[in-house]
Structure formats: C-alpha cells, structure tokens
Amino acid sequence: RVQRKRFRFPLRPIWAEALLGVVTCGAIMGAVWLANSYPWPIGIVNRYAAANNITVPEGGLFIAHGIAIPVLMAVAVGLVMTFITNRTRFGRYVFAIGGNPEAANLAGINTRWITMKVFMIMGVLATIAAAISSARQNSATNVLGTLDELLVIAAAVIGGTSLAGGSGTIIGAMLGALLMQSLQSGMVLLGVDSPLQSIVVGAVLVIAVWLDTVYRKRV
Structure with a gap:
C-alpha cells in the first residue's frame, strides 16, 4: 500500500x-x-x-x-509463492523472463541463474507433494506422479497462465488445479475409463490453450 x-x-x-x-x-x-x-x-x-x-x-x-492438513499446507504454500511472485524482485524477474527472455537479458537480468532458481523451487515443491502423497497412500514408489504433467499444465492454463509466458497467478493456478481435480474425481465416480479420462483432460487443455490464443490475439 x-x-x-x-x-x-x-x-x-x-x-x-x-x-x-x-x-x-x-x-x-x-x-x-x-x-x-x-x-x-x-x-x-x-x-x-x-x-x-x-x-x-x-x-x-x-x-x-x-480441513485436511494437506489442504492447509497447500494454502500455506500458495500464500508464500504469491508473496514471492508479487512482492519480490525475483518474482518480477520471473515474469520478465517469461514474457521476453532476450529483453530481460539485455536489461541486465541473469536469466540462466533465475531459471535455475525456478527449477530449484519446483524441486522443493515436488518434494513436498511427493511426501504428502506418500503419507496419504502409506507407501512410496518411484513412479509416483507419473503422467500428472498433463493435469498440471491444464490446471495452470485454466487458471489463467499463458503458455506464451509473462502472465499468470498462483491463486489462478490453484483454482485451476481444484477444477481439474473436481473433474477427475467426478469422472471416477461416474465410472469413466482411464483412457477416456486422459482424453477429456487433453480436450480441456486444448480448449483452454485455444481460448488463451484467441484472447491474446484480441488484446
């Protein structure tokens, strides 16, 4: 303020x-x-x-x-990451690199080091998610989370993150993840086969990307 x-x-x-x-x-x-x-x-x-x-x-x-403890942990992580992206220099650098890496590099931003930091943060968040999933399932495996990349991308795009880079919010991505999980849980309750579930998720992702492309062209 x-x-x-x-x-x-x-x-x-x-x-x-x-x-x-x-x-x-x-x-x-x-x-x-x-x-x-x-x-x-x-x-x-x-x-x-x-x-x-x-x-x-x-x-x-x-x-x-x-409220389940994993939900509280997700809210805490979301608040911390929102503060980092909106209130710190590092967060501004990330958006600048996502929007135009060459311009960010010419502006004096160490794009390689910022990119490395982003991957490090993603590794920490993936570790937290894996620990929570292992605790909930009471077991651990090296294939945990396999093929969840499509769900993550779809959640981010639905939440307003542009695949072209430079725009998006943490809260939007979390709401997108909530929507995708609700969709997946609904299909499980309806008895939809796993291959068809993947097709539905892929169709949702394609529609979201198409809408994002149309919006960016109009803007």
Whole structure:
C-alpha cells in the first residue's frame, strides 16, 4: 500500500480492504461450518471401518471433520509463492523472463541463474507433494506422479497462465488445479475409463490453450 501510494497508484479505502478481508474469512469459515454440518454417509462409514479393521459401534462411527492438513499446507504454500511472485524482485524477474527472455537479458537480468532458481523451487515443491502423497497412500514408489504433467499444465492454463509466458497467478493456478481435480474425481465416480479420462483432460487443455490464443490475439 505504501508503494502504491508512493507511485500515485489508485488505492482502495482502508475500510474496503478490511471489509474484503472479513468477508473472505467469513466465507471460508462458513464453508467449513457447512461441510462439517453433515454426517458421513453410512456407506462411506462402513467402507472406512472395513478398510481400517474397525468395529462400528451401535451409535455409529464418528469420523473427524475439518480441513485436511494437506489442504492447509497447500494454502500455506500458495500464500508464500504469491508473496514471492508479487512482492519480490525475483518474482518480477520471473515474469520478465517469461514474457521476453532476450529483453530481460539485455536489461541486465541473469536469466540462466533465475531459471535455475525456478527449477530449484519446483524441486522443493515436488518434494513436498511427493511426501504428502506418500503419507496419504502409506507407501512410496518411484513412479509416483507419473503422467500428472498433463493435469498440471491444464490446471495452470485454466487458471489463467499463458503458455506464451509473462502472465499468470498462483491463486489462478490453484483454482485451476481444484477444477481439474473436481473433474477427475467426478469422472471416477461416474465410472469413466482411464483412457477416456486422459482424453477429456487433453480436450480441456486444448480448449483452454485455444481460448488463451484467441484472447491474446484480441488484446
């Protein structure tokens, strides 16, 4: 806010920012409360008990509600990466390199070193994701996450990231990932075959890229 005021950019009133924060927190807490207001279906409870060798008591089996720890970790990572991309020099350099690497290099940005840092950050994030997946599955394998690249690219493009580079947000990519996971979970519940699921994901990616291309031509 201080920097925006310094460069005479338009500022929202403080009460508007406070109201936006309160409404956002209230919406999140309301969604959590609504999700915790419904008991687990009997079928899910029975399958959970059978999978964990638990005897279901007469009063029913209580399964804890709330927000899963991986979700909280994803939110924390998203906030940290949003701060890095929007509030640090490194984040600006990344967008500059994505938009025009040659111009960024001529401007004095060490494009190779910034690119190396990006790959290092991706390695750390992939390690965190692998640890969470291994913990959830209670097993580890060297093929974990294979062929998930298509889902990741589709999520990023749907979230507003341009394949041409130079534009995109962390929040948008996370919303795109949520949409893709919802689509994939829905196809699993409907009993769609795995090859057809890949075709649907590929079709969604092609449509998203096409829409991005059309939008960039109009702009």
